[in-house]
Amino acid sequence: MAEGRWTYRDAGGIARTAVILLYVDAALSALAAGTALAIGPENFWGDGVGLFQLARFLIQIATAIVVLIWLYRANANVRALGADDMMGSPGLGVGWFFIPLANLFMPYMTVRDIWKASAKPKDWQAERAPAAILIWWLLWITGGIIGVIVFRIEMEYGFKTAPPEALWLSLGSDLIWVAASLLLAWIVRNVQAMQASAWPASVY
């Protein structure tokens, strides 16, 4: 099925991988937060924690790459389904994440529009997107900003000697990250399901 220059390509496999990675990411963040709560953030940096954080970082990188690939595909697929008036291009939809200032709001608008266009491709602008998308984005931004602050403090003081306030911030960032990852997994699953139902040959 093709509409204009876009061709529908099933993104079920990429979506499944993205959802699994987001669940793993959420579980690792919850584990980090739970451990810090159980033993106190000031005692968190014991043996093996560095390795755990490295593994978590690598999972987050892998998750980001797979989610962005899925975002590109989902954006291209709604165009193939008939949403010929989407904002920018699928490539720009991914590019917004890397453009300063624009990355504070344009990724949210891209995901929101993909949701709306997946629900009703030919006349998507009148559709309403769930508030969960805005909540996800606010959590994502907040978690990211806190994460950068914590990282800078830890770079300044060293991981094991960072002030307790930084560790409590890190705990907060982890909890926010859990919610953001679970919400994004929910968004990916639902968008993929809507696109699959609009394209009967797709199986998810």
Added chain:
Amino acid sequence: MATTIIDGTIEEAVIKRRRKLGSVFTRILFRLDDGTTKTWAKAVAANDVADSLKPGTRGRFYLYTAIDHRGIHGLRSADGREIYGFGKQNEIVSLVIFVVSALTVALSVAALGDAPLLAAILLVLSIPMYFLYRNTRVQAERQFQADAGYRPPAA
């Protein structure tokens, strides 16, 4: 940026505000000739064009999108009207941002020896923004002219 042509009838046109430089519609609902509907939400139009976007207007409509802006730049109606208009507000805003941020960066470097990050980012972003909006206007104008021979069938 993209331009689109649709053939149909306006069923609903909800105007949000009208200013000297143009009008903003909350939404315009079209009934396309194939029977489906298409909504154009948060759309801008030059006032000449906006004045003709009323329920019942039938014909060919010329639409555009640029980043997160969308609008209607022309129509050829079944009753023989042929109207084109494209606001330059976004181009002007991009130029103003460029000039203000360039001055801020230049003065800061001269006075303090350092450029503020926000002004530097805005300076860099304003250049592609300006050309994107300008190219959209040029593309919209070409699209409308290329379709000059079209006359919508009478009802």
